Amino acid sequence: MTLTERSYSKKSTRAAGHRPLRFYRDHQCTMLTLYSIHLLRCISDRSWAFLLPLHMSAVFPNSMYEVSTVTAFATIGSILFTPQLALFLREREGLSRFFLLLGIENVSVVLAGILLLQFPGVPEQADGSNATPVAFYLAGVLLAIDQCCSGVLENLVVKEWTVVVTTQCEDVEFGNTQRLNSPRLHPIDSGEALACVNARMSQIDLGVGVVIPFAVSELLKHGTDDKVLWLLLFWHAASAVVIGALARELCVVEPKCNTSLSRLKVAEDHLFKSLRCAWSEYRVLPAVARYNMAAYVILYISVISPSGLTIAWLRANGVGISSTAMLRSAVQFAGFAGTVVGPAVIERHGLEKAAYTVQTGQTVFVIFACFTCLSASVYLFMLALVFSRIGLWAYDLCERQLVQKGKADGQMQLGMQMVFAGERCAAQFMSLAMSVIAMIVSSTNRYPVLVIISTTAVMCANATIRIATFSRQEETVD
Numbered sequence: 001m002t003l004t005e006r007s008y009s010k011k012s013t014r015a016a017g018h019r020p021l022r023f024y025r026d027h028q029c030t031m032l033t034l035y036s037i038h039l040l041r042c043i044s045d046r047s048w049a050f051l052l053p054l055h056m057s058a059v060f061p062n063s064m065y066e067v068s069t070v071t072a073f074a075t076i077g078s079i080l081f082t083p084q085l086a087l088f089l090r091e092r093e094g095l096s097r098f099f100l101l102l103g104i105e106n107v108s109v110v111l112a113g114i115l116l117l118q119f120p121g122v123p124e125q126a127d128g129s130n131a132t133p134v135a136f137y138l139a140g141v142l143l144a145i146d147q148c149c150s151g152v153l154e155n156l157v158v159k160e161w162t163v164v165v166t167t168q169c170e171d172v173e174f175g176n177t178q179r180l181n182s183p184r185l186h187p188i189d190s191g192e193a194l195a196c197v198n199a200r201m202s203q204i205d206l207g208v209g210v211v212i213p214f215a216v217s218e219l220l221k222h223g224t225d226d227k228v229l230w231l232l233l234f235w236h237a238a239s240a241v242v243i244g245a246l247a248r249e250l251c252v253v254e255p256k257c258n259t260s261l262s263r264l265k266v267a268e269d270h271l272f273k274s275l276r277c278a279w280s281e282y283r284v285l286p287a288v289a290r291y292n293m294a295a296y297v298i299l300y301i302s303v304i305s306p307s308g309l310t311i312a313w314l315r316a317n318g319v320g321i322s323s324t325a326m327l328r329s330a331v332q333f334a335g336f337a338g339t340v341v342g343p344a345v346i347e348r349h350g351l352e353k354a355a356y357t358v359q360t361g362q363t364v365f366v367i368f369a370c371f372t373c374l375s376a377s378v379y380l381f382m383l384a385l386v387f388s389r390i391g392l393w394a395y396d397l398c399e400r401q402l403v404q405k406g407k408a409d410g411q412m413q414l415g416m417q418m419v420f421a422g423e424r425c426a427a428q429f430m431s432l433a434m435s436v437i438a439m440i441v442s443s444t445n446r447y448p449v450l451v452i453i454s455t456t457a458v459m460c461a462n463a464t465i466r467i468a469t470f471s472r473q474e475e476t477v478d
Contacts, residue, residue: 042208053308067308068438075432077144095251105149106240112142113233202339209332213325278422289402291468300430301457303450316444338393355398356469362391363462370455
């Protein structure tokens with residue numbers, strides 16, 4: 001029995017005016033559980049993503065090669081295995097899939113962290129370059145496994161379970177949504193509800209991103225990198241236990257989250273069947289969703305972000321840990337602002353035009369960041385980077401909702417899982433291309449070359465969105 005059915009099963013003994021309130025309370029508990037799962041995962045992921053580049057920039061100074069190598073390993077793992085893993089796990093129930101991925105992810109992270117602790121300092125070779133230990137490459141392989149599992153988990157929680165839970169806010173049996181459309185409650189219109197929940201999931205992620213850099217930098221002031229790494233590994237394992245318990249509760253309250261996907265038809269006559277399935281699902285999307293997904297993938301050809309490469313360049317230019325932490329927090333706060341701006345722009349201009357508007361804002365600040373980087377204005381570059389994230393995260397919400405709306409209800413679960421897995425695969429391929437270029441131009445002095453490439457990619461993405469938006473408007477007018 002679903003949550004909606006349970007809420008209304010006693011209609012003969014319960015006053016009609018009380019049913020929506022009962023449903024609202026049950027739905028709020030379900031959403032709180034989903035938000036809590038996402039919150040704990042964000043704390044673990046954000047802490048690791050901030051500490052790892054700092055640790056590597058201290059062990060391998062004045063070099064982008066090691067950071068690029070780790071990124072390359074992680075993206076290769078996503079490209080090769082994320083769609084296949086999503087397809088392979090379709091025959092397992094949602095909770096079984098979640099536990100399997102969560103276990104593999106945490107074992108990989110813990111082992112990778114232990115390997116990284118084996119080289120607190122790296123001696124220089126005769127030519128002055130750093131000698132890269134074998135343990136570093138083994139850690140890279142484990143981080144690739146972690147990245148692959150993390151990507152499928154993110155699709156499962158943020159994009160699949162979000163839709164499943166959000167659809168429960170519709171009053172199907174009684175067809176009366178007036179009471180539930182109060183501003184205090186979740187909106188009942190499926191598009192508005194989905195935009196609301198998508199925004200809140202992103203806001204949780206970005207809110208954690210604001211706090212984590214300051215927390216980690218404070219820990220580094222009172223302890224060594226090794227101690228903070230051990231603390232982070234312990235947190236990763238402990239939080240996984242709590243996340244597992246919350247996921248079990250969510251699947252009990254909302255059984256559709258625990259549905260097996262094996263009953264859905266999948267193409268199985270090709271060696272790369274998962275990629276073929278993702279491509280097939282992509283092709284049936286509306287044209288505007290396809291164009292925006294392509295633009296979203298192109299945006300991954302970029303280093304104008306608080307990534308490890310940018311941190312390595314900033315550290316080489318004398319930016320301290322506190323300033324780096326402030327940048328990371330400011331970037332996440334700007335992204336949080338983007339998730340607030342995004343729904344407002346969508347409501348005002350409509351989903352398709354809003355996507356073009358907010359991404360154009362990102363493009364303007366990326367171009368400004370390019371000029372400041374070429375002129376060696378480090379702090380102006382940091383400022384432009386921060387403001388560019390407002391448009392980026394607002395666009396992320398628009399693109400996600402365009403794709404989610406493009407799937408028919410009958411193929412919702414498998415279709416979305418495969419589309420977003422394929423999207424992540426393509427995006428990571430673009431990221432891999434940038435990592436390979438960074439490995440070639442490994443000196444931090446050549447970072448502006450990567451910025452020029454990134455700016456060009458962002459401008460191409462903007463042109464793609466413009467074509468999709470205005471060609472659709474012309475079709476509507478005709």
